[in-house]
Structure formats: structure tokens, C-alpha cells
Amino acid sequence: MTRPEPALALAAADAMAREPILRLSGIAKRFGTVAAVDGVDLVVPEGEFLTIVGPSGCGKTTLLRILAGLEQPGDGAIVLRGQVINDLPPNRRPTCLVFQSLALFPHKTVGENIAFPLKMKGVSPAACETRSRELMRMMRLPDAYFTRNVTRCSGGERQRVALARAFAYDPDVLFFDEPLSALDYKLKKLLEKELKDIHKETGKTFIYITHSLEEAMVMSDRIAVMRSGRIVQVGTPEEIYTSPANRFVAEFMGEVNVLAVRRRPDGLYAADETLGPFRVAGAAPSEGYIVVRPEFLRIVGDGAEAENVIAGKLYNSYSLGSRMQYRVRAGDRLLIVEQSRAAAATPQIDSDVVVGWDSRDALFIDD
Numbered sequence: 001m002t003r004p005e006p007a008l009a010l011a012a013a014d015a016m017a018r019e020p021i022l023r024l025s026g027i028a029k030r031f032g033t034v035a036a037v038d039g040v041d042l043v044v045p046e047g048e049f050l051t052i053v054g055p056s057g058c059g060k061t062t063l064l065r066i067l068a069g070l071e072q073p074g075d076g077a078i079v080l081r082g083q084v085i086n087d088l089p090p091n092r093r094p095t096c097l098v099f100q101s102l103a104l105f106p107h108k109t110v111g112e113n114i115a116f117p118l119k120m121k122g123v124s125p126a127a128c129e130t131r132s133r134e135l136m137r138m139m140r141l142p143d144a145y146f147t148r149n150v151t152r153c154s155g156g157e158r159q160r161v162a163l164a165r166a167f168a169y170d171p172d173v174l175f176f177d178e179p180l181s182a183l184d185y186k187l188k189k190l191l192e193k194e195l196k197d198i199h200k201e202t203g204k205t206f207i208y209i210t211h212s213l214e215e216a217m218v219m220s221d222r223i224a225v226m227r228s229g230r231i232v233q234v235g236t237p238e239e240i241y242t243s244p245a246n247r248f249v250a251e252f253m254g255e256v257n258v259l260a261v262r263r264r265p266d267g268l269y270a271a272d273e274t275l276g277p278f279r280v281a282g283a284a285p286s287e288g289y290i291v292v293r294p295e296f297l298r299i300v301g302d303g304a305e306a307e308n309v310i311a312g313k314l315y316n317s318y319s320l321g322s323r324m325q326y327r328v329r330a331g332d333r334l335l336i337v338e339q340s341r342a343a344a345a346t347p348q349i350d351s352d353v354v355v356g357w358d359s360r361d362a363l364f365i366d367d
Contacts, residue, residue, distance in 0.1 A: 021046035021205050022067075022173060026076035028229075029062055036062040038229030040076070044173075044207065049199050051208040051216040054226030055252065061177065063226070064209050068097040068175050081172065096171040100178045102162040104150050110136070110161050111146035117168040135164040138201070140194065156187045163195075167202070176208040180215065192218050213254055217241070225249050241293075246367040250291045255336050257297055262287040274331060278308040281359040288366035294338040296361035299326065299353050306356025310335065314353050317346050328355050 022044040029037040037059045044050055052060045065071040067078060069090035078085050085093055104113050114135055115128040123131070133146060139160040145153070150161055159179060166174055180188045180195075196219045199206050210216055216223050217237045224234045233245040244250035247258060261269040261278060263286045270276025278290060300306050312330030324346065326337040337355055347353055 019046055020044060021081060022207075023079040024067075024076065025079070027063065027066060027073050027078065028075040029059075029066060029071060030074050035229045037066065037073070040229075040231055042224065042231060042234070044205060046205055047203050049196070049206045049208065049219060049221045050224060051210060051220040051222075052224045052226060052231075053210060053213060053216050053252075056211070058226040059229040060209050060226050064097070064175055064177055064207070067173075067207065068095060069093050070097070094172040095175060096166045096169045096173075097175040097177060098162055098166050098179050100181060102158055102179070104158060104162060104165075106149075106151050108150060109147050110141065110150055110153065113150050113161055114164045114168055116165060131168065132164070135167055138167070138198065139164045155183055156191060159183065159191060163198070167204075171204070173205045173207060176206065176210075178210050181211070188215075195219060213252075225252060227252075243363070244291070244365065247289050247291070247365055250289075250363070250365060255294055257292040257294065257335050259290045259292075259333075260288075261290050272331075275310055275333075279359045280364050281362070282364075284364040285366045288364055291363040291365055292357050292361065294325065294336040297335060297337045297355050297357050298339060299328075299337060299347065300356040301354070307358045308362075309354050309356040311352065311354050314347050314349055314351050316349060326353075328353055330355075
């Protein structure tokens with residue numbers, strides 16, 4: 001499987017070389033007998049866009065609430081700019097949380113919602129308005145919306161108002177709790193790019209929670225994958241996708257083909273008596289999993305077109321716009337193949353096909 005480009009690896013190294021703004025050491029939180037967060041260690045460089053992903057119940061929202069001061073950790077330390085902030089209440093932390101529900105004041109105008117943090121700080125009315133209008137322009141909100149009641153705004157506009165209000169706090173770190181989950185697909189895609197642009201323009205540190213892998217891949221500098229209260233891998237989107245630490249991460253980060261295999265006496269690998277032998281790039285343990293992303297699996301005419309092949313029947317085909325996806329049944333396994341529409345030559349449903357991949361395009365995982 002293709003590894004990250006050197007430039008991407010250098011960018012990741014540069015990010016980690018920056019002075020950390022936030023350090024988590026052994027953060028834990030239990031609810032009765034359940035360990036919602038179980039010994040999390042994490043270092044966040046200043047100015048990073050970090051997204052935390054994981055299945056429902058993995059602890060990512062609890063971890064975010066701990067960082068924002070809405071929950072107290074049972075153990076561990078939260079260090080922000082060298083200061084332990086475990087006991088600081090939310091209103092005394094230089095952070096701001098954008099809720100999934102947005103939590104706007106329905107009886108106030110757009111300008112009044114944005115200016116609320118400034119008003120609480122004692123900023124003069126004229127300065128409040130000036131700063132609020134600046135933030136509206138940054139969030140691409142029309143100037144005329146300043147006096148519009150927030151309930152008359154669309155979902156995307158309310159999202160922008162909530163972001164503008166968060167920036168009015170001028171926090172060191174912004175936390176986001178799945179803020180785009182309730183929006184329609186087209187608007188969500190637009191705001192993903194706008195949020196990434198805003199991050200670049202402001203240089204603020206973003207820590208973002210989402211269940212959407214696509215959001216995480218599009219927006220993040222790094223992604224932290226959680227499972228059962230623990231972070232199991234942290235890396236750039238490219239690293240997480242192409243070099244998952246284990247089978248859980250590989251399967252969580254999108255559709256993937258996984259074959260449990262064992263090494264044969266001749267050094268090749270087989271899934272069972274009918275599937276194999278397969279070649280594996282580099283040294284590998286005696287047993288584990290071959291992981292092949294759908295874009296690296298292809299329909300081939302014969303075994304000479306790929307190092308490793310599996311015969312099966314075409315179960316179904318799906319149009320994904322510029323790409324085609326095929327599902328191929330091989331015994332009790334369903335393999336996923338994706339290729340560009342231009343390269344696609346769709347065989348007939350239920351016809352015999354052979355799919356293949358080269359060893360350099362697969363990953364061997366022993367966990």
C-alpha cells in the first residue's frame with residue numbers, strides 16, 4: 001500500500017516540532033464501572049487542526065467535555081501553555097466549545113449573539129459592533145444580517161454565527177462537538193472547506209470531534225482514533241489511511257478488504273485452502289491480516305496482470321459519480337473494488353471475474 005509522500009511526512013514532523021499548546025497525561029474518567037476515558041496521553045502543537053474520531057461510545061465526547069471543563073477527570077493532568085487547568089472552570093479557561101446544538105440565543109439578533117462574549121468582558125458597545133461585524137465578514141455573513149433575528153437564518157448561517165461568537169471569545173483553543181452533523185450534504189461539504197480555510201486564516205488551535213471520517217480526512221492536520229476510551233493511533237490523514245496501526249483502525253477508516261492469512265512452508269501466505277497463495281511485501285509474521293484498500297484491488301483478465309489474484313463472481317456494481325464500485329463474492333467473502341469510471345469496463349452481474357493486487361499495494365497487519 002502506498003506510503004505518505006516525503007513532503008507530507010516532513011509537514012507532520014514540522015507540526016510536532018512546534019511548541020505544544022496542550023498536553024494530556026494519563027487522562028481518565030469512569031462512570032461507575034465503565035472507563036469512558038482510559039489513560040489518554042496526547043500532545044497538540046499550537047495552531048494544529050486535530051480531529052478525534054471513533055465509534056459511538058468510544059469516549060471522544062467525554063474527552064472533549066473534560067478538555068472544555070464540563071467534566072472533571074478522575075485522573076491525569078491537562079496542561080495548557082504549561083499550566084495545569086484541571087480545576088479551572090469553563091469560564092476561566094482560554095478555550096471555547098462550539099456545541100452540536102449551537103446554543104444560540106433565539107431572542108437575539110445575529111450581531112447580539114456574536115457580541116455576547118465581548119459584552120460580558122465589558123467591551124464598549126461601539127467596539128462590540130465593530131468587532132462583531134469583522135467576525136461576520138470573516139465568516140462570510142452579509143453585513144445586513146447584523147440586525148436580523150438569528151431564528152430567521154438558515155442552518156448554515158446559524159452555524160457561521162456560532163463560529164463567529166466562538167471567535168469573539170478570542171480563545172487559545174476551539175473545541176468542536178460535531179457541529180456539522182445536522183446539515184445537509186451539500187452545505188456540510190461547503191462548511192468543511194470554509195472551516196479549514198478559517199483555521200488557516202486565524203492560526204488558532206482546533207480540536208474537533210466527529211463521527212464522519214470524510215470530515216476528518218478533509219479538514220484535519222492530524223487524526224486521533226479512539227477505541228474503548230483509549231487513543232489507538234495518531235497521525236496525518238494519509239498516515240492513518242495508508243498505514244493503520246491495527247485492523248481496527250484499518251476497518252474504521254473506510255471500506256477495506258481484510259484477509260486473515262497464515263504463512264505456508266514455502267513462504268507464501270494463504271487465507272484458506274481455496275484462497276491463496278499470496279505474496280507479501282517485506283518481512284511479515286507467520287500470521288496476520290492482508291489489508292487492501294478498494295482502489296488498489298482491480299478486476300484483471302488473468303493472473304499475469306497482478307501478483308495476487310482471487311477468483312469470484314460479480315455480486316453487484318454501484319455508480320459513485322466519477323468512480324465505479326464493484327462487489328465480488330469469493331466463497332463467503334465479499335470483496336470491494338473501486339476504479340475510475342474512465343478505466344471501468346463493467347462485467348455482467350453474476351459473471352465470473354478475477355480480482356487482483358500487487359504486494360506493494362497491500363499492508364500486512366499482525367493485530
